[in-house]
Structure formats: C-alpha cells, structure tokens
Amino acid sequence: MSIAAxxxxxxxxxxxxxxxxxxxxxxxxxxLLLPAGLALIVFYVLPTLTLATTSLQTGSxxxxxxxxxxxxxxGEVLSQYWPQFARSFGYAAGATILALLIAYPLxxxxxxxxxxxxxxxxxxxxxxxxxxxxIRTLAWRQILADEGPxxxxxxxxxxxxxxxxxxMTQGRVLATGLAVVIGLAYxxxxxxxxxxxxxxxKIDRGLLKASEDLYANSWTTFWKxxxxxxxxxxxxxxxxxxxxxxxxxxNQQFLGTISNTMTGNAIDSLFLQQRQYPQAAALxxxxxxxxxxxxxxxxxRAGTEELV
Amino acid sequence: MTTxxxxxxxxxxxxxxxxxxxxxxxxxxxxxxxxxxxxLDVPEGSFFALLGPSGCGKTTTLRMVAGLEDPTAGAIYIDxxxxxxxxxxxxxxxxxxxxxxxxxxxxxxxxxAFGLRRRRQQNIKKSVMEMLELVELAHLAERKPTQLxxxxxxxxxxxxxxxxxxxxxxxxxxxxxxxxKLRRQMQLELKKIQTEVGxxxxxxxxxxxxxxxxxxxxxxxNAGHVExxxxxxxxxxxxxxxxxxxxLGQSNLLRGTISGRDGDWVTAATSxxxxxxxxxxxxxNGADCLVxxxxxxxxxxxxGTAAATVPSGHNSVTGRVSDASFIGVSTQYQVTVAGxxxxxxxxxxxGTALVRPGTDVVLHWDALHTFALDGSQDVRSGxxxxxxx
Numbered sequence: 001m002s003i004a005a006x007x008x009x010x011x012x013x014x015x016x017x018x019x020x021x022x023x024x025x026x027x028x029x030x031x032l033l034l035p036a037g038l039a040l041i042v043f044y045v046l047p048t049l050t051l052a053t054t055s056l057q058t059g060s061x062x063x064x065x066x067x068x069x070x071x072x073x074x075g076e077v078l079s080q081y082w083p084q085f086a087r088s089f090g091y092a093a094g095a096t097i098l099a100l101l102i103a104y105p106l107x108x109x110x111x112x113x114x115x116x117x118x119x120x121x122x123x124x125x126x127x128x129x130x131x132x133x134x135i136r137t138l139a140w141r142q143i144l145a146d147e148g149p150x151x152x153x154x155x156x157x158x159x160x161x162x163x164x165x166x167x168m169t170q171g172r173v174l175a176t177g178l179a180v181v182i183g184l185a186y187x188x189x190x191x192x193x194x195x196x197x198x199x200x201x202k203i204d205r206g207l208l209k210a211s212e213d214l215y216a217n218s219w220t221t222f223w224k225x226x227x228x229x230x231x232x233x234x235x236x237x238x239x240x241x242x243x244x245x246x247x248x249x250x251n252q253q254f255l256g257t258i259s260n261t262m263t264g265n266a267i268d269s270l271f272l273q274q275r276q277y278p279q280a281a282a283l284x285x286x287x288x289x290x291x292x293x294x295x296x297x298x299x300x301r302a303g304t305e306e307l308v
Numbered sequence: 309m310t311t312x313x314x315x316x317x318x319x320x321x322x323x324x325x326x327x328x329x330x331x332x333x334x335x336x337x338x339x340x341x342x343x344x345x346x347x348l349d350v351p352e353g354s355f356f357a358l359l360g361p362s363g364c365g366k367t368t369t370l371r372m373v374a375g376l377e378d379p380t381a382g383a384i385y386i387d388x389x390x391x392x393x394x395x396x397x398x399x400x401x402x403x404x405x406x407x408x409x410x411x412x413x414x415x416x417x418x419x420x421a422f423g424l425r426r427r428r429q430q431n432i433k434k435s436v437m438e439m440l441e442l443v444e445l446a447h448l449a450e451r452k453p454t455q456l457x458x459x460x461x462x463x464x465x466x467x468x469x470x471x472x473x474x475x476x477x478x479x480x481x482x483x484x485x486x487x488x489k490l491r492r493q494m495q496l497e498l499k500k501i502q503t504e505v506g507x508x509x510x511x512x513x514x515x516x517x518x519x520x521x522x523x524x525x526x527x528x529x530n531a532g533h534v535e536x537x538x539x540x541x542x543x544x545x546x547x548x549x550x551x552x553x554x555x556l557g558q559s560n561l562l563r564g565t566i567s568g569r570d571g572d573w574v575t576a577a578t579s580x581x582x583x584x585x586x587x588x589x590x591x592x593n594g595a596d597c598l599v600x601x602x603x604x605x606x607x608x609x610x611x612g613t614a615a616a617t618v619p620s621g622h623n624s625v626t627g628r629v630s631d632a633s634f635i636g637v638s639t640q641y642q643v644t645v646a647g648x649x650x651x652x653x654x655x656x657x658x659g660t661a662l663v664r665p666g667t668d669v670v671l672h673w674d675a676l677h678t679f680a681l682d683g684s685q686d687v688r689s690g691x692x693x694x695x696x697x
Contacts (some may be wrong), residue, residue, distance in 0.1 A: 214423035
C-alpha cells in the first residue's frame with residue numbers, strides 16, 4: 001500500500017512519466033485533514049446541534065424534555081437576561097482595553113528594548129500559567145479587599161471619588177464591576193501580550209530609521225509606522241482577550257456580586273442550579289451568535305486583510 | 309574657505325562654506341573603533357563616493373552624517389552648521405537605505421509623500437507625482453511596495469529621499485541587492501538624476517568599479533580611516549598607499565630602496581634593476597619603498613627582436629615568462645624578474661604573436677607611469693577582500 005502510494009500515476013513502467021499528480025496525491029490533503037475534521041465534528045458540530053435542539057425543547061426535569069420547536073424561549077431569555085448580556089460585553093470590552101493599555105507598552109519593551117532579557121521577560125509573561133487560574137483569581141480578592149492596598153491607595157489619593165462618580169466603584173472595589181474588569185484583564189493579559197509582541201518583533205528596525213530620516217520624531221514614527229504595522233497583533237490580541245472574557249463567569253463569581261452577574265453566570269445558574277436546559281441552551285447560542293457578529297464587524301472594520 | 313581644525317568636538321573652530329564637511333569624526337563601540345578620526349570635504353553638488361571593503365567604517369560614517377548613529381567625537385557641518393548634535397529628523401539630509409526600507413503598509417505615493425507630510429509641505433500631490441514621473445513609476449503610485457520589482461523599489465527609495473530636496477542625499481549601498489545588469493543601468497540612472505537635480509550625493513559602496521563610474525570624488529576607506537581622497541583617475545594613476553593600489557584595480561609592487569634624487573625624478577634600486585619614478589609620485593617616507601606600475605602600462609618584448617629596443621624615458625626590466633593566458637581582448641603574462649619577484653602584464657591584443665612561457669623578455673613602460681609607496685606597508689594590503697572583485 002505504501003509502495004503503491006509512492007509510485008507515479010498510472011505508471012507501470014512509463015519512462016516518460018512526468019510529474020502528473022496521481023489520484024491518490026489529490027486526496028492526500030483531505031486525508032491529512034481527517035483527524036482535525038473528525039474532532040471538529042465530534043466535539044464542535046454535534047454539541048452545537050445538540051445545543052440548538054435543546055434550546056427548542058419544552059418540558060421539565062420531572063417529565064423530561066421533548067423537541068417542540070418552541071422559539072419563544074429565545075425571546076424570553078433575551079428579555080430576562082439582557083442586563084447580563086450588556087455587562088458581559090461591557091466588562092469584556094473594558095478588560096480588553098485595560099489589557100491592551102498594559103500589554104502594548106510591555107510587548108513594545110520586550111520587542112525593542114529588552115535586549116538579552118527578552119527570553120526571561122517572555123517567560124515571565126506566561127509564568128502565571130504555572131499557578132491555577134482559580135488560585136490567581138482568588139488572590140485578587142485579597143488585593144482588592146476593602147482594607148487591602150489598592151483600596152487604601154485609591155482612598156488616600158482621592159481616586160476613589162472619581163471612580164465612585166463614574167459608577168465603577170461603590171466606596172469599595174471588591175464586588176464591583178471594576179473588580180471583575182481587573183480580574184478579566186489580569187487573567188487574559190498573556191493572550192494580549194504574546195500576539196502584540198509577535199507583530200512588534202517582526203517590524204523591520206530599518207523602517208523606524210527610515211521614518212526618523214524622513215523628518216518624523218519618535219512620537220510620529222510610532223503612530224505612522226510602528227502602530228499600523230502592529231495592528232495584526234492588536235486585532236489578534238483583542239480577539240483572544242475579548243472572546244473568552246465575554247463568556248467568562250469565574251472572575252465575576254469571585255470578584256463581583258449577585259447584582260452584577262454576566263451571561264456566563266446566568267447560563268451556569270440556569271444549567272446547573274435551576275436545571276432549565278432549554279433556556280440555558282438558548283442563552284448560550286445567543287451569546288455565541290452575538291460574539292460572532294461583533295467579532296466579524298470588528299475584523300472587517302480593522303481591515304486586517306490589507307495589512308502585511 | 310574651510311578652516312582647518314583639530315579633531316575633537318570641543319574645538320571652537322567653525323567651518324564656513326557650502327556642502328558637507330566632516331572633522332575628526334570618531335565612532336567607538338566599546339573598545340572597537342569603527343571610525344577613527346575622519347575628515348572629509350564634500351563640495352556642494354558633487355557626487356562623492358565612500359569606497360572600501362566591508363567593515364571599513366564607511367556605512368557607520370554615513371549613518372553618523374544621517375544622524376542614525378551618534379558620533380563618539382567630531383563634528384559634521386552642512387552648509388556651515390554643525391549638525392552632529394541634532395536628531396536625524398532635524399537634519400537636512402535624507403538616506404536611501406540598502407534594503408530600501410519602504411513602508412510596507414503605505415502605497416508608493418504615500419511612501420514618497422511621507423517626508424513632505426511630516427514637514428507639512430504644500431502641493432504634496434504635485435511634488436510626489438513629478439518625482440514618480442522622473443523615474444517613470446507614476447502609473448504605480450497606488451501599488452504597495454511588495455507589488456514592485458527590486459529595481460522599481462530601488463527607484464522609489466531614491467525619490468522618497470529626493471522629493472524632500474535634501475542638502476545632502478546619502479546612499480547606503482543602494483544597488484547592492486540588484487543583479488549586475490540592473491546595477492549597471494541604475495548606476496547610469498542615478499548619475500543622470502544627480503546631474504539633473506544638482507544635489508550633493510554621498511554614495512557608500514564596496515564596488516570600486518561602481519565608485520569610479522559614478523563619483524566625481526572618491527574617499528577610499530580602510531580600517532576606520534581615509535586612505536586616500538581624490539578623483540577616480542587620480543586615485544587609480546597615483547595611489548599613495550598599498551591598500552589603494554591593490555583595492556582599486558591591480559598593481560605590480562617591487563621592493564626597493566631609494567637610491568637617489570635628481571630634481572623631478574627619484575631613482576630606486578630593486579632586485580630587477582634601477583627604476584626611475586617621478587618625484588611627485590613618490591610617497592615613500594624612508595629609504596625602503598615599493599615601486600609600483602599597473603599591469604596594462606607594461607609592454608612585453610621578446611629579447612633579440614627588433615622591437616626589443618627600449619624607448620628613451622622608459623623603465624625596463626628583464627625576466628622570463630612563467631605563465632601566459634590568452635583572454636581574448638588581452639593576454640595576461642606572469643613574468644619572473646631578476647631577484648625572483650613576479651610581475652603581471654596585461655598585453656592588448658593588437659595582433660602581435662603570443663609570447664610563450666619560458667621566453668626571456670624585456671618589460672618596459674613609460675617612467676611617468678611609475679609610482680613609489682612607503683616600504684613599511686604590507687604588500688598584500690587591500691588584495692584579499694572577496695567583495696572587491
């Protein structure tokens with residue numbers, strides 16, 4: 001079999017046989033796609049279909065659920081859980097912006113200024129992954145606690161008045177929206193930093209010299225050359241942060257309160273506590289579609305296909 | 309016009325005049341000195357070449373003029389102003405980079421307009437299109453750099469710098485990435501552009517032919533300093549160091565001792581006999597010297613033939629042909645002269661018969677073509693650079 005595969009097409013003994021593709025080699029790419037394709041079908045397409053059918057069922061835990069094509073479930077979950085949706089996307093957007101503000105200077109420093117410390121710094125960026133996600137998120141409860149260092153600092157500098165006025169805090173940080181945003185930004189920071197570093201590191205240093213030679217100071221050079229050339233990293237990093245952050249519920253659970261839950265918390269509660277499977281499924285699908293729509297609009301507007 | 313000054317930036321002497329002046333320029337990286345006290349005078353509107361092997365400091369010198377490297381010491385004057393402390397974007401110079409460094413995210417038009425936009429110039433569209441027409445690329449204005457060929461990118465890089473009308477245009481091996489045929493074509497084109505715009509060009513190259521074709525003045529650099537500065541023909545005909553004699557073309561160098569001086573002439577004793585050298589072409593400091601003559605200046609005659617009489621005013625030595633290779637346009641002979649030294653001779657193919665190896669010959673050349681270099685130098689200096697081919 002393997003010998004046959006290695007032979008040229010239809011060539012028993014044709015000496016003049018050119019590089020004609022055999023029917024086997026034509027199918028090779030599909031064979032190579034088979035493992036990933038099967039995994040995708042088993043672990044993605046089938047569960048999504050199950051989710052879709054579940055969302056259209058009616059019934060109860062005691063009587064069992066039957067597929068009745070009950071579409072009004074979608075209207076119900078939307079009208080009931082729109083505040084959770086709003087918070088999901090609001091917190092995720094806030095966390096993405098915060099992560100970008102922290103990660104860009106960090107990635108820039110590693111790519112352009114770190115020199116021989118580059119590998120060490122990159123290792124430090126991913127080092128938090130060596131500790132459990134839950135432990136790290138719980139640690140933020142200490143940091144943001146009412147008597148903790150962050151609150152003391154914000155109170156001492158009067159920053160708390162500002163954030164209170166903006167509705168981000170309520171005389172405390174823990175259990176507010178700000179705490180959830182901080183937790184999300186912290187947890188997804190490496191996913192923002194690494195794509196940014198990757199695209200910054202690829203920028204030809206000669207282009208920065210050329211810009212300086214063409215009368216651009218460092219500030220102008222950054223905005224006219226470095227920033228546009230790093231956009232693929234910005235788009236990649238924001239997607240990798242925003243998408244999981246919008247579906248996250250652990251940060252809210254540990255750092256927020258019952259009054260500022262996100263969609264993920266609602267799904268968690270519907271599915272695991274209230275056992276309302278159709279509602280949970282419908283909410284999951286709505287969240288998924290909403291993220292896909294938002295991301296498509298964003299990618300289209302960012303115009304990454306024009307970037308090199 | 310130019311006031312001489314001692315190297316070192318604290319010297320309070322100002323240089324007046326147009327063009328570019330470099331005084332006592334030094335660049336050190338740690339303990340390594342890349343540029344070791346360079347002085348240059350580049351008249352306004354001239355085509356100036358910095359020529360040397362890789363690592364001789366020519367590119368570092370250029371980058372210091374551009375402001376892309378900070379000099380350790382020294383001053384750089386453009387039209388009389390010391391610009392050596394100014395940032396690159398504050399200097400009236402522009403650079404054509406070796407790998408072009410075109411901005412990949414901008415169109416050709418925006419690449420060329422980049423410098424004009426930074427300085428908020430008027431009529432940007434008109435200036436850019438005029439420049440693109442100069443190099444016949446106006447129809448590609450909306451393309452991205454990656455959609456252009458190497459030669460087209462090179463021309464965009466040139467006009468992106470030129471459109472700013474700099475006082476000095478710096479070219480850092482701009483033709484290095486092109487193939488030979490395109491390189492020859494671009495050499496002529498660059499020379500033509502320079503004549504048209506009249507801007508001072510400083511061209512860095514390791515290609516001696518390129519430098520001689522294009523430049524009005526060449527500074528030959530070696531190991532961080534200028535070996536010799538002059539017009540191409542002057543450098544070729546009258547090199548003052550072994551490095552220059554070998555780096556520009558090929559030279560025959562015979563070890564000898566200065567044996568006498570008589571007005572305009574110097575005589576040197578070599579193992580092959582006494583040779584006369586014009587005093588103006590003798591740069592030997594002591595008695596030890598290296599007597600030089602270019603291979604194409606030498607005539608080869610078989611001993612015993614009628615033509616073997618040496619014209620008056622010629623130097624002559626006798627020897628035996630050890631090797632002869634017929635190249636077509638010329639024949640290259642290796643001749644071993646008395647004392648065992650070898651001379652190379654390029655003999656024009658003017659119809660005379662080939663001299664066979666083993667034949668005793670007399671070599672003679674016009675004494676005016678002889679030069680003498682200081683004998684303390686390494687005879688092979690400037691010879692073995694692979695890039696100098």
